Amino acid sequence: MLIITLSPITHSADILDIYNRALKFNNDLKIITNNNEISKEKYNQTSSSLFPDIGISASTQEINTNKYDGSGIIGDYASETATLKITQPLLRIYFFDELNKAEANINRSQIEISNYKKDLIIKSAELYFSLINSNNKYQSELIKNEIMFLKHNNAKKLFSNGYITDIELNKHENNFNIANIELDVSLNELELVKQDIYIFTGRKALDIHNLNTIADIPFTNYEAESLISKAIASFDSIKLALLDVDISKHEMKSNRSQHYPTVDLIATYDYSDTSSGSRLGRTTRESNTIGLTVNFPIYQGGFQSSKVEESRYKYENAKVSLDQLRRTIKRDIIDKVNNHNLLKKLIIANKNRYEATNFDFITTRNGSQSGLYTNVELKDSEYKLTIAKHELISNTLKYLLMDLKLKKYSSELNVESIENINQILIW
Numbered sequence: 001m002l003i004i005t006l007s008p009i010t011h012s013a014d015i016l017d018i019y020n021r022a023l024k025f026n027n028d029l030k031i032i033t034n035n036n037e038i039s040k041e042k043y044n045q046t047s048s049s050l051f052p053d054i055g056i057s058a059s060t061q062e063i064n065t066n067k068y069d070g071s072g073i074i075g076d077y078a079s080e081t082a083t084l085k086i087t088q089p090l091l092r093i094y095f096f097d098e099l100n101k102a103e104a105n106i107n108r109s110q111i112e113i114s115n116y117k118k119d120l121i122i123k124s125a126e127l128y129f130s131l132i133n134s135n136n137k138y139q140s141e142l143i144k145n146e147i148m149f150l151k152h153n154n155a156k157k158l159f160s161n162g163y164i165t166d167i168e169l170n171k172h173e174n175n176f177n178i179a180n181i182e183l184d185v186s187l188n189e190l191e192l193v194k195q196d197i198y199i200f201t202g203r204k205a206l207d208i209h210n211l212n213t214i215a216d217i218p219f220t221n222y223e224a225e226s227l228i229s230k231a232i233a234s235f236d237s238i239k240l241a242l243l244d245v246d247i248s249k250h251e252m253k254s255n256r257s258q259h260y261p262t263v264d265l266i267a268t269y270d271y272s273d274t275s276s277g278s279r280l281g282r283t284t285r286e287s288n289t290i291g292l293t294v295n296f297p298i299y300q301g302g303f304q305s306s307k308v309e310e311s312r313y314k315y316e317n318a319k320v321s322l323d324q325l326r327r328t329i330k331r332d333i334i335d336k337v338n339n340h341n342l343l344k345k346l347i348i349a350n351k352n353r354y355e356a357t358n359f360d361f362i363t364t365r366n367g368s369q370s371g372l373y374t375n376v377e378l379k380d381s382e383y384k385l386t387i388a389k390h391e392l393i394s395n396t397l398k399y400l401l402m403d404l405k406l407k408k409y410s411s412e413l414n415v416e417s418i419e420n421i422n423q424i425l426i427w
Contacts, residue, residue: 013205014425015418018197019124023117025202032116036109043102050089058082081272088265090292094257101250108243115236118413122404125418127197128205129397134190135208136390141179141186143383148172148179150376209425211393213354217424219344222406224337228330231409235329241322248318252311258304264293329409336406343399350392357381357388 023029060080089095155172158164197205232238269288297304364381367373373381400421407413 013207014209014422015124015128016415016422018128018201018205019120019415019418021201021203022120022124026120026200029113029116029120032109032112036106036113039102039105039109043099043106046095046098046102049098050092050095053087053089054085056082056084078275079272080274081270083271084269086267088267089262090265091261091263093260094254097250097254097257101247101254104243104246104250108240108247111236111239111243115240118236118408121413121415121418122401122408123200125401125404125421127193127200129401130193131190131197131205131208132210132397133390133394134186134193136210136393138183138186138190140383140386140390141183143379143386145176145179145183147376147379147383148176150379152176154376209427211396212424212426213351213389213392215424217347217396217399218420220340220403220406222337222340222410224334227333227337227406227409230411231329231333232326234411235409237325237329238322241318241325245315245318245322248311248315252308252315255304255308255311258307259297261294261296264295266291266293333406333409336402336409340399340402340406343395343402346395347392347399350388350395354385354388354392357385361385 058081060078062076062078064076065074152172152175155164155169159166159169194204197203267288267290270286272283272285274283361381361384364373364378368375368378404413404417407417
């Protein structure tokens with residue numbers, strides 16, 4: 001069997017290389033990771049709200065008396081004061097709801113990181129498969145361009161000998177011009193995919209592997225209902241939606257608790273020193289107080305009540321979104337499982353066609369050596385073989401990508417999944 005391979009350009013790169021670079025340089029992952037750190041800081045901010053609030057205020061002033069009417073004598077004097085105040089919150093009913101909300105946000109951000117890393121696995125494969133398909137299309141267009149060039153040259157010879165009209169010559173010339181344009185378009189599409197990889201990883205992919213068409217592709221069977229049950233129980237998107245429900249519920253409870261009283265323990269220490277010049281002469285005073293402050297929210301113009309209603313609607317929306325997500329996941333899994341099964345059948349049909357066109361090409365090649373076929377017929381047979389091969393590769397890559405997406409639903413997606421695909425890539 002003839003195997004058409006592509007020559008390497010320079011450096012080696014495969015799906016795992018793209019994934020590993022994405023882990024280091026993908027900007028979206030950096031943002032999600034930073035959001036996780038932000039959620040941790042918000043948790044620290046919330047938990048610290050029950051710590052005592054300690055503040056010291058001090059002042060010094062000099063009083064110049066310009067005019068004074070009254071009993072006694074008063075002149076210029078200076079005054080220095082200092083106050084230490086400690087406020088210890090004792091009762092904040094909303095505190096625990098806020099703390100639970102902050103903790104749920106941490107869990108949510110951690111699941112987002114895990115989920116996005118799985119998406120990176122799929123996206124790495126998707127981009128690399130696009131690179132393979134775009135490169136294969138470019139290779140096909142090169143052969144097609146050669147065919148149109150040969151036909152155009154032959155047409156010019158026939159026209160010069162008077163065997164064809166100028167209309168037929170113009171047709172071949174137009175076909176050749178269109179083939180040149182299609183070749184440029186395919187080259188532009190290939191460059192665009194390379195740019196997508198650059199955006200994704202921060203580095204261009206310089207070389208391209210291809211799929212080994214004689215490798216055994218492991219076919220996997222999925223049962224839709226079983227996969228739906230696993231996804232509803234463990235799919236990351238479901239976990240995120242459940243946490244959204246919890247977060248909105250804690251926020252609603254926290255807003256309701258703002259109507260309840262708060263209790264603070266207050267302790268103060270005051271010191272003042274007044275120099276002579278006042279009516280009482282030089283005085284020094286130290287005092288301290290300790291007590292409880294109880295605050296009863298009575299009326300806020302409807303502000304807090306409105307916040308409660310707002311959070312209640314958010315809570316309802318989170319539950320509706322969760323329900324909608326479950327429905328969508330069920331529909332997506334059924335669709336993907338069906339496509340997965342159809343692609344398996346299509347791969348078998350493509351492989352049979354590839355083997356048939358490969359046999360035709362070998363026959364044409366041997367016949368051309370004996371003068372039975374022209375160089376144009378040989379090139380055309382090679383083009384048909386290339387198209388059959390690339391269709392087989394394209395549908396196989398679609399199957400492999402669909403398999404990765406289904407593995408994510410079943411929580412079986414990991415780095416090993418793309419390592420296995422790398423084993424069936426060749427130069």
